[in-house]
Amino acid sequence: MSWDPSIYLAFDNERTRPAIELAARVALQAPRVVVDLGCGPGNSTAVLAQRWPAARFVGVDNSAEMLAAARKTALNAEWQQADLANWAARELVPVIFSNAAYQWIDGHGAIFPRLLSMLEPKGVLALQMPRNFEAPSHVLLRETAAAGPWAPRVTRLHRPKPVLEPAEYYAMLSSHASSLDIWETEYLQALDGEDAVFKWVSGTALVPYRNALEDTERDAFLNAYRERLSRAYPRQANGKTLFPFKRIFIVARR
Numbered sequence: 001m002s003w004d005p006s007i008y009l010a011f012d013n014e015r016t017r018p019a020i021e022l023a024a025r026v027a028l029q030a031p032r033v034v035v036d037l038g039c040g041p042g043n044s045t046a047v048l049a050q051r052w053p054a055a056r057f058v059g060v061d062n063s064a065e066m067l068a069a070a071r072k073t074a075l076n077a078e079w080q081q082a083d084l085a086n087w088a089a090r091e092l093v094p095v096i097f098s099n100a101a102y103q104w105i106d107g108h109g110a111i112f113p114r115l116l117s118m119l120e121p122k123g124v125l126a127l128q129m130p131r132n133f134e135a136p137s138h139v140l141l142r143e144t145a146a147a148g149p150w151a152p153r154v155t156r157l158h159r160p161k162p163v164l165e166p167a168e169y170y171a172m173l174s175s176h177a178s179s180l181d182i183w184e185t186e187y188l189q190a191l192d193g194e195d196a197v198f199k200w201v202s203g204t205a206l207v208p209y210r211n212a213l214e215d216t217e218r219d220a221f222l223n224a225y226r227e228r229l230s231r232a233y234p235r236q237a238n239g240k241t242l243f244p245f246k247r248i249f250i251v252a253r254r
């Protein structure tokens with residue numbers, strides 16, 4: 001998939017806030033190494049560097065574009081290009097962190113216990129993923145995908161349940177963890193600008209759809225989707241667009 005870091009970072013504050021809130025819940029004073037899985041352009045790695053300035057950082061992502069943006073930051077990190085589905089630490093580490101990445105990857109039931117096993121004793125696995133797949137933004141994406149000549153190329157992109165229920169993660173991880181804290185937050189995001197929700201999803205959920213379509217068909221698909229979104233998410237009198245967004249947080253200690 002081809003990501004565009006500048007489109008992604010158009011909503012840097014809203015996208016990075018959950019990383020700040022997740023890092024705040026990792027109760028380790030001075031970890032030696034901190035791994036950021038799905039580091040993107042380095043915005044979440046920067047949060048970790050602020051929280052633990054003396055740590056060594058490893059940022060992992062499979063997008064060349066995102067890693068190129070991460071390398072341009074002033075962060076002193078080792079940037080690795082790898083697939084999170086099968087990434088393995090070279091040594092036991094104290095912190096494995098991931099903000100807004102594993103919703104792209106199936107097989108959490110195998111992957112998350114394996115990540116826990118890569119931690120030092122008392123090490124912490126900290127994960128955040130969106131859980132907004134039944135929100136109008138996603139429902140309308142599926143509807144638009146199914147309702148046009150592009151359907152054969154895009155309906156297959158729908159993944160029915162990318163992120164599980166909180167209780168399912170509890171069942172998956174509780175026997176592997178000495179402590180486990182799982183919670184959800186719904187942010188009432190008040191976004192600035194025209195077509196704000198369309199711009200938001202352009203940086204994330206729309207990426208595979210853009211990649212699967214070409215030229216005029218892509219434009220027609222995007223216009224049809226933008227139209228639906230503008231009806232579902234009208235602009236407020238103050239110019240903001242409200243975009244409620246639910247996220248799950250998991251902090252598991254080995």
Ligand SMILES: C[S@@+](CC[C@H](N)C(=O)[O-])C[C@H]1O[C@@H](n2cnc3c(N)ncnc32)[C@H](O)[C@@H]1O
Pocket residue numbers: 003015016019037038039040041042043044060061062063066082083084085098099100101104105204
């Ligand atoms: C929504 S961005 C999150 C970026 C950053 N962590 C943040 O907090 O904003 C998701 C990142 O996951 C990466 N990603 C998605 N699937 C991946 C995979 N299978 N392996 C490695 N990285 C992946 C994408 O390239 C992208 O940079």
